[in-house]
Amino acid sequence: MNRLGxxxxxxxALFWGVMVIFGILMINAMTSFHxxxxxxxxxxxNSSVPDKPLEKAFPPSHKCQRCHLRAYEEWESSxxxxxxxxxxxxxxxxxxxxxxxxxxxxxxxxxxxxxxxKYGHLFQDFxxxxxxxxxxxxxVGCSQxxxxxxxDSSIRPPHPIxxxxxxLFGGYDNPKKNLAHDSQKLDLYTKSQYCVTCxxxxxxxxxxxxxxxxxxxxxxxxxxxxGKTCQSCHMPEAFGESATGEPSRRIANHSFPxxxxxxxxxxxxxxxxxxxxGQVSEVEVTIHSLVPHNLPLPHPGWSRIVLDLTxxxxxxxxxxxxxxxxxxxxxDSEGAQTVFDFEAVKILKDTSLKPEEKRVEKFSxxxxxxxxxxxxxxxxxxxxxxxxxxxxxxIEDEATLGRKDRSFQKVLIKEERANVPISS
Numbered sequence: 001m002n003r004l005g006x007x008x009x010x011x012x013a014l015f016w017g018v019m020v021i022f023g024i025l026m027i028n029a030m031t032s033f034h035x036x037x038x039x040x041x042x043x044x045x046n047s048s049v050p051d052k053p054l055e056k057a058f059p060p061s062h063k064c065q066r067c068h069l070r071a072y073e074e075w076e077s078s079x080x081x082x083x084x085x086x087x088x089x090x091x092x093x094x095x096x097x098x099x100x101x102x103x104x105x106x107x108x109x110x111x112x113x114x115x116x117x118k119y120g121h122l123f124q125d126f127x128x129x130x131x132x133x134x135x136x137x138x139x140v141g142c143s144q145x146x147x148x149x150x151x152d153s154s155i156r157p158p159h160p161i162x163x164x165x166x167x168l169f170g171g172y173d174n175p176k177k178n179l180a181h182d183s184q185k186l187d188l189y190t191k192s193q194y195c196v197t198c199x200x201x202x203x204x205x206x207x208x209x210x211x212x213x214x215x216x217x218x219x220x221x222x223x224x225x226x227g228k229t230c231q232s233c234h235m236p237e238a239f240g241e242s243a244t245g246e247p248s249r250r251i252a253n254h255s256f257p258x259x260x261x262x263x264x265x266x267x268x269x270x271x272x273x274x275x276x277x278g279q280v281s282e283v284e285v286t287i288h289s290l291v292p293h294n295l296p297l298p299h300p301g302w303s304r305i306v307l308d309l310t311x312x313x314x315x316x317x318x319x320x321x322x323x324x325x326x327x328x329x330x331x332d333s334e335g336a337q338t339v340f341d342f343e344a345v346k347i348l349k350d351t352s353l354k355p356e357e358k359r360v361e362k363f364s365x366x367x368x369x370x371x372x373x374x375x376x377x378x379x380x381x382x383x384x385x386x387x388x389x390x391x392x393x394x395i396e397d398e399a400t401l402g403r404k405d406r407s408f409q410k411v412l413i414k415e416e417r418a419n420v421p422i423s424s
Contacts, residue, residue: 049121050118050119050164052164054122054125054137055137057115057118057119058137058138058143058144059142059143060137060138060141061075061076061081061138061141061143064142067178067244068242068243068244069244070241070254071142071242072254074253074254074255075141075255075256077255078255078260079256079259080139080140080141081138081139081141083112083113083139084109084126084129084135084137084139085133085134087395087396087398087399087400088302088385088395088407089112089130090130090131090398091391091395091398092108092300092340093108093127093130095340096340097127100342105123106120106123107202107203109123109126110198111140111197111203112139112140113126113138113139113144114140114144114160114197114198115143115144115162117160117162118162118164133400140198146168146169146170147162147164147169148160148162148163148169148188148197149161149163149169149186150188151188151193151194151197153193156200156203157196157197157198157200157201158193158196159197160197165182166181166182167181167182167184168182168183168184169183169185169188169189170183170184170185170186171185171186171187171189171190172185172251178243189231190229191229192218192224192230192231194230194231195230195231195234196215199230199297200213200215201213201214202341202342214293214294214297214298214299215293215294215297215355216294216352216355217354218292218293218355220355221292221293221355221356222292223291223292223356231252233257233263233266233291234256234257234258234263235252235253235254235256236252236253236257236263237250237252238252259296259411260411264382264411264413265413265414266290267289267290267295267414268287268288268289268291268295268380268413269286269288269290269414270286270287270288270378270380270414271416272284272285272286272376272378272416272418274374274376276367276420276421276422277367278367279366279367280364280365280367281311281365281366281374281420282363283309283362283363283364283365283378284360284361284362284363285307285309285360285361285362285363286358286359287353287359287360287361288357289353289354289355289356289357289358289359291355291356292355292356293355294352294353294354294355295326295352296326296327296352296382298327298328298341298350299341300339300341301328301330301338301339301340301341301344302339302385302386302387303327303382304325304326304382304383304386305325305326305327305353305380305381305382305383305413306323306324306325306326306381306382306383307324307326307361307378307379307380308321308322308323308377308380308381309321309323309363309377310375310378310379311368311374311375311376311377312374312375312377313369313371313374314368316375319366319368320365320366320368322363324361325383326351326352327350327351327352328341328347328350328351328352329347329349329350330343330344330347330348331344331345332344332345333345339386339387339388339391367422368422372421372423373419373420373421373422374420375417375418375419375420376417376418376419377415377416377417378415378416378417379412379413379415379416380412380413380414380415381410381411381413382410382411382413383410384407384408384409384410385407385408396408
């Protein structure tokens with residue numbers, strides 16, 4: 001073999017030796033990558049453990065009031081600000097955790113404190129905050145809403161996706177630059193799809209029935225077809241500053257009126273006719289729901305609306321009273337009625353008013369005696385919390401005001417009354 005051939009063979013051997021060593025190094029490097037990096041990537045944006053402390057990633061809402069006083073004060077009066085503070089929630093959470101499988105115990109917090117989706121490893125801390133009766137973290141506050149950058153609609157109910165950066169998202173055009181945070185407009189914030197992450201249904205659970213959606217056929221309603229969104233009613237438009245010192249503009253109300261707030265007065269139309277037929281009188285009540293979702297939403301399971309008929313006779317004494325309830329009723333695995341939808345295996349009955357439904361209720365009763373006329377009073381209200389005696393007693397014991405807690409109070413929606421002659 002000539003000299004060139006020997007050199008070629010030696011170089012070729014050296015080349016393949018280098019390639020083998022390089023291959024071994026690459027395999028080790030890739031193994032390290034899979035061991036250290038890939039699990040974090042596969043964990044997903046909502047389930048990976050953030051590198052920020054909870055209070056840094058989701059600052060408490062009181063830090064926002066310096067620049068957003070109006071929005072803060074509205075939020076502070078809302079049900080959202082009390083999402084993990086009420087006695088019914090504490091009692092219900094305790095009941096749920098007694099039987100919930102370990103991998104499902106975060107369910108209640110998915111809506112009542114949705115940042116659990118990012119900080120699930122702090123689950124027990126969330127529970128202790130609730131038990132304290134004076135939580136130092138928000139359940140549904142400014143950051144829990146304004147750090148949502150998108151919604152994953154492939155999950156039931158849809159999941160919010162949080163972006164834990166310096167950017168806060170919202171629905172206003174041309175957000176002003178400031179030193180506190182960056183701002184970005186997202187059309188998502190003006191669409192109903194944003195709201196259904198918490199107001200569509202109970203999160204799926206193993207072994208539980210798949211409940212009908214809380215909202216009903218809202219996407220088929222006249223309101224939806226006319227371009228009205230959840231925000232149209234529950235974040236009504238106003239005119240003012242979006243932040244202190246900014247020029248006034250169209251803004252959204254942040255008290256989220258619903259069960260509480262003026263919007264409930266526009267939830268229904270209530271009319272009735274009364275007829276005296278000798279010793280028996282009749283009242284026919286027409287209820288027209290004006291809202292594009294079930295009324296009431298059947299969660300929590302004790303949520304119901306009551307229609308009260310009151311008849312006053314001689315000297316304005318009450319001579320007759322009758323009620324009709326609008327609610328979804330559940331049966332548990334032992335065949336007993338329950339107000340806890342997470343225990344339900346069957347829907348016993350659903351009398352809730354369907355989206356934009358018109359319903360007629362008929363009543364008959366003895367005509368008041370010895371009276372020239374009768375007063376007919378028809379009211380529709382959100383009913384007080386109801387359920388088993390031990391459930392109500394637990395709420396009473398948990399509530400600072402006991403039975404005076406507002407969960408035990410009716411909330412009036414509409415009232416109509418008339419004086420009806422009995423004799424000519």
